[in-house]
Structure formats: structure tokens, C-alpha cells
Amino acid sequence: MPPLIEVTHPKGIYLPEADLWLDPHFGVKRAFVSHAHSDHVARHDLTFCSEITHQLMVARKTAKKSGTVVSPELREVFEWEGWELRLLPAGHIIGSAMLHLTRKTDGATLLYTGDYKLRQGLSAERCGLMQADTLIMETTFGLPKYRFPPLREVRAAMHEFVEQTLVAGAVPVLLGYSLGKAQELLRALHGLGVPVMVHPSIAQMTEVVLPHLGELPEWRLFDAARAQGHALIFPPNAARSPELRRLGRCRFAMASGWALDPSAKFRYGVDEVFPLSDHADHPELLETVQIVQPRRIYLVHGSTREFAAELRSLGHDARALGAVDQLELLF
Ligand SMILES: [Zn+2]
The missing domain is CATH 3.40.50.10890 (Rossmann fold)
Incomplete structure (x- = not known):
């Protein structure tokens, strides 16, 4: 088995080997932006995002002074340095995408969900998950009491x-x-x-x-x-x-x-x-882990510690990444 792709959290989610930040809240050299919500106002030298997210960022003027924006087609493999990069639909809001990475030297993989949901909404493309060795997932509704009605x-x-x-x-x-x-x-x-x-x-x-x-x-x-x-x-x-x-x-x-x-x-x-939500509920979070079959799981947003403990009790290598983002709880 190849070694896992390294994930750190200096003040945001960072992949040191690719020198790539995931949804950073401040300007960086290279960033992946999962969707056009809120505060991605910072200027990045290079931004990966979906085409619709780019259009929305331009409309919201959050991409006004941004550097290069690269928008690969959803699901297509995009070759970048030593990586294969894929944007997958996240089902969160229109244009939202997950990032799937493959390290070409040994085939190690990583999936970053960003905000997502598995339920099929009316305004966003259905979420498409892929197997990955490392899974970084959001757990906004990570407690068992969060189970949305049909x-x-x-x-x-x-x-x-x-x-x-x-x-x-x-x-x-x-x-x-x-x-x-x-x-x-x-x-x-x-x-x-x-x-x-x-x-x-x-x-x-x-x-x-x-x-x-x-x-x-x-x-x-x-x-x-x-x-x-x-x-x-x-x-x-x-x-x-x-x-x-x-x-x-x-x-x-x-x-x-x-x-x-x-x-x-x-x-x-x-x-x-x-109870109309853009996020995965607790059963969907568990289903995600079953589908992705990761060797290691990092959790961000919401009930990270509680959900990490639950996953560990099920035999997974799961850990909370960084501090809980209380701002997320407002919406
Ligand atoms: Zn969002």
C-alpha cells in the first residue's frame, strides 16, 4: 500500500506535497475552492474551481483581482505536475465540487468533500463520490440526532x-x-x-x-x-x-x-x-465513509470530535482536523 498523502492544518487545510490549500480563508499561492459561498474573498495566485463557481465568484466580485483560475470539466482527469486531479459534483449548491487527487508516482489517492450532500436536490448536480485512501470530509451535521426527513x-x-x-x-x-x-x-x-x-x-x-x-x-x-x-x-x-x-x-x-x-x-x-439543508445528515456521513473506503479520515466543521469518536468505535482511523468553525453553525 502506498504511503498516505500528507494532510496538515497550519491555519487551514493544506497538502504540503502538492503545495495546495483547500478552501483557504486567506490569499495563498495555490488553492482549491469547492464552491462560491461566503468568504473566499482572498486573492490566490492559482485557483482550481468549477466553471460555475468561477462565474459566481466573478458575479460576487470575490474573484475580481484573482490570479489564474483553472476550471477543469467535472469528472475529467486533469494532469497537474505529479498529480491527477478530478473535480466531482458535491451536491451542496450549484457549481459545488469535491476534489479527488491521485499521486502519480504510487497511485495514493485523496478525496476532499468540501460542503456536500448525497441527497439529490433540485438545484445542484447529484454528488458523485470516488474511492480514496485519505478522506477529508465536512461533518456539519455529525451527530446521530441529525437525520433529515425525505x-x-x-x-x-x-x-x-x-x-x-x-x-x-x-x-x-x-x-x-x-x-x-x-x-x-x-x-x-x-x-x-x-x-x-x-x-x-x-x-x-x-x-x-x-x-x-x-x-x-x-x-x-x-x-x-x-x-x-x-x-x-x-x-x-x-x-x-x-x-x-x-x-x-x-x-x-x-x-x-x-x-x-x-x-x-x-x-x-x-x-x-x-429542515431543508445543503449539507449531508448523519446517515449520509456514514454512507460516505462506506462508499469511499478510506484508510484515514480527517473531519472538518461542526461535530468533528464526536463524529471522529463514533468512526473510531466502528474501527476507522478518524481524527478531527483543526478547530471547530463556529461560524458554520449560523447557517
Ligand atoms: Zn457552503
Whole structure:
């Protein structure tokens, strides 16, 4: 068996042999960026990411002053120095990718999941895992209590919420992050026959990925004067905007995996919560390990220590990597 590919965590995930950082939060020489969420604002000399992620980073101006960006086709082998590099769909949000590396001298392999889920959503390509000797995986929902209900049940409950709110003469407002969750919500409302209005930040992201999204309901930019009779999709941070308050009676629903926590409604200050998540739940995390069959597992984000202990009890070489990123828990 070839020696494992070395993984370190000086202040982010780093592969010293390839001199490659994985989703670093600061500027580096060479980086892999798994998806276009949040804070990858730093300039990297060389960035590997999917083509859609690149387009989204340009739209969000996070790639404005970036150096060279290389976007290999998903699933294609990309030869790079002494490595074979593959981007695999991660199923997290549109454009999200995992990184699979093979060291050409001896065939040692590594898979970095980034944020991912195995369930098939409506707005992201289905996740495609590959066997690897070393697995670096996210464990945002790494506790056994996190088991998401079937997606069709969640969508049916959201439809009911929208319809009942409209019947009651109020405006339904679904809350979800502008990139990823908002497009999933938009897709989920297709077929309901209710027109949708979206916040400007959501309209901007949706326009970028429009050619890659499937069928959408009738949707337009939010206009307070004409909002009655529509379902609204807003990012959580805009839920208290004065424009919404002027609409009169709104009912708010948050779409998040944290909806499984009993206090979620209270914590988000909303009328309803729906457990619609972009992340793998606990059964999916275990399934991932079964499919990838790694010799060593590194865990990042969320319940890393707890899930590492569980994996060790099942006979795996598993360890938490770096500090728990509390910011991840907010969404
Ligand atoms: Zn993400």
C-alpha cells in the first residue's frame, strides 16, 4: 500500500506535497475552492474551481483581482505536475465540487468533500463520490440526532405553508441564503402555481446560474407595491427590512438543516422552520465513509470530535482536523 498523502492544518487545510490549500480563508499561492459561498474573498495566485463557481465568484466580485483560475470539466482527469486531479459534483449548491487527487508516482489517492450532500436536490448536480485512501470530509451535521426527513415531505410542507398563508390574506416569506438555498427554494415552488418575488441579491445570483437551473415558477424582482399574492424568497439577514414591514402581515419560514433543533423557530424568530439543508445528515456521513473506503479520515466543521469518536468505535482511523468553525453553525 502506498504511503498516505500528507494532510496538515497550519491555519487551514493544506497538502504540503502538492503545495495546495483547500478552501483557504486567506490569499495563498495555490488553492482549491469547492464552491462560491461566503468568504473566499482572498486573492490566490492559482485557483482550481468549477466553471460555475468561477462565474459566481466573478458575479460576487470575490474573484475580481484573482490570479489564474483553472476550471477543469467535472469528472475529467486533469494532469497537474505529479498529480491527477478530478473535480466531482458535491451536491451542496450549484457549481459545488469535491476534489479527488491521485499521486502519480504510487497511485495514493485523496478525496476532499468540501460542503456536500448525497441527497439529490433540485438545484445542484447529484454528488458523485470516488474511492480514496485519505478522506477529508465536512461533518456539519455529525451527530446521530441529525437525520433529515425525505425531501418531498419537506417540499409538501412548504407548499402548504405558502398556500395557507395566502388564503389567510398574508404574504409568505421563505428565508434562505442568497446563493444555493434560494435557488433550491425557487425550484421547489415550481408547480405550485403561485408567482414568486425575490430579494435583489437572490435575483443577481439566480441570473448567473439561470442556464443551469431547471424549471422555475413565474418569478420577478421584489416590488413591495405588488407583492400581495406572491410568495417571497429573502435572505435571512433581510427578514427585518422596512420594505417587508410595510407590506403588513407577513409570515416567515426559515429553510435550514438546523430546523431539526427544537429551539429553531425561537432562535430564528420565525413562524415556521423547514429542515431543508445543503449539507449531508448523519446517515449520509456514514454512507460516505462506506462508499469511499478510506484508510484515514480527517473531519472538518461542526461535530468533528464526536463524529471522529463514533468512526473510531466502528474501527476507522478518524481524527478531527483543526478547530471547530463556529461560524458554520449560523447557517
Ligand atoms: Zn457552503
